[in-house]
Amino acid sequence: xxxxxKEAGMAQDVTIxxxxxxxxxxxxxxxTVPLPAQPVTVEALVTELRQKDVGMxxxxxxxxxxxxxxxxxxxxxxxxxxxxxxxxFFPPMTGG
Amino acid sequence: MxxxxxxxxxxxxxxxxxxxxxxxxxxxxDGLESxxxxxxxxxxxxxxxxxxxxxxxxxRLIGCxxxxxxxxxxxxxxxxxxxxxxxxxxxxxxxxxxxxxxxKTGAPFWKCERYxxxxxxxxxxxxxDDKAAASWD
Numbered sequence: 001x002x003x004x005x006k007e008a009g010m011a012q013d014v015t016i017x018x019x020x021x022x023x024x025x026x027x028x029x030x031x032t033v034p035l036p037a038q039p040v041t042v043e044a045l046v047t048e049l050r051q052k053d054v055g056m057x058x059x060x061x062x063x064x065x066x067x068x069x070x071x072x073x074x075x076x077x078x079x080x081x082x083x084x085x086x087x088x089f090f091p092p093m094t095g096g
Numbered sequence: 097m098x099x100x101x102x103x104x105x106x107x108x109x110x111x112x113x114x115x116x117x118x119x120x121x122x123x124x125x126d127g128l129e130s131x132x133x134x135x136x137x138x139x140x141x142x143x144x145x146x147x148x149x150x151x152x153x154x155x156r157l158i159g160c161x162x163x164x165x166x167x168x169x170x171x172x173x174x175x176x177x178x179x180x181x182x183x184x185x186x187x188x189x190x191x192x193x194x195x196x197x198x199x200k201t202g203a204p205f206w207k208c209e210r211y212x213x214x215x216x217x218x219x220x221x222x223x224x225d226d227k228a229a230a231s232w233d
Contacts, residue, residue, distance in 0.1 A: 020134050020206035021218040065221070072139035074202070088136060088204075092221030095133070095164060095205025096119055096176050096196055 012037075012083050014045075019090035022066065025059040035083050042068050042087070043077040065092050097177065100161055104181045107159040113185035114159075115192040119176040121169050127212040131219075133166045133175065136204035140164070143203045147195060155191035157182050162195060164205060194232050201229040 012035050018026045033049060040048075050057040060066060068075050069088040081087065097118060104114050121131050148160045159181040169175060176199070180191035207219040 017136070019136055019204065020208070069136070069139060069204070072136070072142050088139070090136070090204065091206065091218070092226075093201055093204055094207045094219045094221050095135075095203050096200035096225075 014081055014083065014085045014087055017086070017088040019088065021091050022059065022063065022089055025063075026056065035081065039080050039082070041078055041080055042070070042075065045081055045087075046077070063091065066090070067092060097174070100163070100177060100179055104159045104161060104179045107181060110183055111158050111181045112183045113188040114179065114181045115185070115188035116177070116179040117192050117196050118174055118178075119196070120174045121171050123171045128171060128209055129212050130168050130170045130210045131175070132168045132208045132210065133164075134206045134208065135164075135166045139204045144199070147198055147202070151180065151191045151195050155180070155182065155187040155194065157187060157191050160191065160195075162199070164199070164203070166205070168210075197225075197228040197232060200225045 013032050014035055015030065015032050017030050018028065023029045033045075035045070036048070046060065050060055066089050068077060068079075069090075070079055070081065071086050072088070097116070101114065101116060104116075105111060121128075144162050144164070148162055151157055152160050157180050159179075161177065161179040163177040165173075165175055176196070178192050178195045178199070180188045180195070182188040182191065201221065209217045209219060211217070
């Protein structure tokens with residue numbers, strides 16, 4: 001694979017991290033998923049992923065308060081995901 | 097904790113007050129053995145840095161220290177240290193309250209309790225913590 005095609009391929013993906021209880025329920029801490037060609041909201045991406053993955057669908061259905069971060073900043077499910085973004089899903093935070 | 101206090105007080109002769117809060121692992125009735133703190137490396141540093149900058153600006157702080165531990169901590173172990181200094185006590189006290197309230201619900205940390213019988217339970221977020229954080233909006 002030459003450099004330009006590799007970059008083009010990677011640019012269509014987003015990396016997703018899962019933390020805490022969500023990481024345990026998903027059975028993985030990280031994955032890379034392809035993005036559709038058009039701009040897509042977190043909500044739409046999650047809906048698509050849940051349709052392909054019954055396990056993920058069950059986890060997300062059972063966890064109504066899942067939070068999302070885009071590129072390490074808290075975001076909402078209405079925000080748009082771009083190629084190359086780093087997404088993270090996690091339960092409400094409990095530090096301090 | 098003493099060393100962090102010294103560092104805060106050494107920042108400037110203009111400091112009139114220093115306020116600190118330290119949170120630690122509390123014993124419970126059910127035989128808690130330890131807490132494990134998970135975090136989101138990268139986002140954690142980013143959020144804490146932003147929180148500190150906001151507190152310094154909002155409460156005219158002279159100094160500000162935020163320390164949060166991760167990993168497994170036994171009962172009685174410190175979890176979090178918040179320290180602020182300012183010309184007058186009101187700003188330091190308010191700054192410390194602001195930082196701990198916002199940190200609890202806005203910084204990506206999660207607590208998992210481990211009990212003596214081997215049970216492991218993720219701590220649920222408390223509505224009171226959300227309200228405390230929102231009170232600074």
